[in-house]
Amino acid sequence: MAFAITFVWTLLLFECRPLTALYCVTAAYCLEHIAQRSHSIICLLLGIPDGWQQKIILYATIAVVFLAGYFLALRGRTYNDEDMQGKDSVLVILAFFVILADIVLSLKMVDIYFETGNETLIICTHLMSIMISVLALIVSVSRFRESAARREQMMIRQLLDKEQEKYQRERAVTEVINRKCHDLKYYLEGLTELVSREELQEISAAVDVYESGFHTGNSTLDVVLANKNLLCQSNNIEFTCIVDGKILSFMKEQDIYTLFGNLLDNGIEAAGKLAEPDKRIISMTVTEKNGLGFIHMENYYQDTVIFEDGIPKTTKQDRQNHGYGTQSIRYLAEKYGGDMQMQTEADIFLTDIMIPVQRTAS
Numbered sequence: 533m534a535f536a537i538t539f540v541w542t543l544l545l546f547e548c549r550p551l552t553a554l555y556c557v558t559a560a561y562c563l564e565h566i567a568q569r570s571h572s573i574i575c576l577l578l579g580i581p582d583g584w585q586q587k588i589i590l591y592a593t594i595a596v597v598f599l600a601g602y603f604l605a606l607r608g609r610t611y612n613d614e615d616m617q618g619k620d621s622v623l624v625i626l627a628f629f630v631i632l633a634d635i636v637l638s639l640k641m642v643d644i645y646f647e648t649g650n651e652t653l654i655i656c657t658h659l660m661s662i663m664i665s666v667l668a669l670i671v672s673v674s675r676f677r678e679s680a681a682r683r684e685q686m687m688i689r690q691l692l693d694k695e696q697e698k699y700q701r702e703r704a705v706t707e708v709i710n711r712k713c714h715d716l717k718y719y720l721e722g723l724t725e726l727v728s729r730e731e732l733q734e735i736s737a738a739v740d741v742y743e744s745g746f747h748t749g750n751s752t753l754d755v756v757l758a759n760k761n762l763l764c765q766s767n768n769i770e771f772t773c774i775v776d777g778k779i780l781s782f783m784k785e786q787d788i789y790t791l792f793g794n795l796l797d798n799g800i801e802a803a804g805k806l807a808e809p810d811k812r813i814i815s816m817t818v819t820e821k822n823g824l825g826f827i828h829m830e831n832y833y834q835d836t837v838i839f840e841d842g843i844p845k846t847t848k849q850d851r852q853n854h855g856y857g858t859q860s861i862r863y864l865a866e867k868y869g870g871d872m873q874m875q876t877e878a879d880i881f882l883t884d885i886m887i888p889v890q891r892t893a894s
Contacts, residue, residue: 535557535632542556554625558628563601563669565635565662566662567593567596567597568593569659569661569662570662572658573659575589576654601669605670624672626671634661634664634665635661641657642657746761750788752789753777760800764800767812769800770814772815773817779819779825780825780887783868783887787864791827791861794857794858795883799814799829805835806834811832811879816828823888823889825887826885826886828883834879837881842862861883868887870887
């Protein structure tokens with residue numbers, strides 16, 4: 533009856549799926565069962581009679597067990613309905629029936645204890661119940677985490693596939709624009725007698741914005757920086773960079789596009805929220821030292837940044853479908869044997885990526 537009431541209350545209060553409510557209540561009952569059986573063993577071994585001493589031991593045991601369960605198994609994990617799929621659902625349901633059967637059998641063994649007075653039997657029964665509850669908790673929590681990790685990996689892969697398609701489109705568009713701008717420069721030279729010098733200079737300056745671009749030694753990186761620089765200019769953001777693109781020649785084109793695209797998108801979003809013009813700045817460097825490629829980017833920000841597992845939590849309302857851009861940056865860094873670190877200093881957001889440089893055969 534208590535389990536049923538708790539299950540319904542959880543289901544209605546958090547508006548979750550029945551499977552999620554079943555998981556949460558089962559995990560709680562596992563912890564409660566461990567605490568209650570541990571309390572019984574302590575009281576039996578120490579010979580503590582019924583009374584206020586047993587109450588104190590009970591509450592202390594509950595506190596210790598639930599705190600241990602939180603810090604060892606549950607902390608830092610937000611459980612979502614989408615995180616439990618397929619065969620993982622079966623294991624959670626199985627864990628529920630295992631703990632339910634254990635509770636029923638334990639109650640029967642308690643009745644036998646009161647009939648026989650065999651303390652060894654009841655202590656062994658309690659120890660068995662504790663081990664079963666621990667195993668049931670480990671199985672349900674681990675499957676939930678593995679399912680969540682698989683879902684995150686799937687979302688990152690989908691993001692990488694979309695970024696690859698986006699890169700191919702932007703690369704084609706950039707090549708066409710550069711070619712047209714080059715032709716337009718020659719065309720403008722023939723208009724000196726038809727257009728005033730001031731108007732001609734204004735048109736030429738506008739063309740130069742597109743034609744100048746970036747020449748980092750990596751064509752893919754040139755495309756990313758050129759497009760993001762135009763986005764910065766349209767948002768009155770100053771973008772400066774010192775980049776040696778040849779360092780990243782071993783990386784796949786779509787990985788370079790996704791890595792730097794997400795980095796700069798995050799910086800542009802943060803800088804675009806600032807009212808002070810002198811803080812709407814993004815700077816980036818790509819250098820090599822001792823066989824390691826170092827990518828460093830910094831920009832001002834104004835929102836409160838909360839880090840979770842080393843990366844900032846998304847501030848968007850739809851957290852189910854956002855926040856994967858930052859995770860993809862870490863994924864790509866680790867894909868090439870590197871590491872990523874994000875931190876804040878005063879009102880500056882710092883991103884550092886270290887990747888071992890792989891020399892390609894010439």
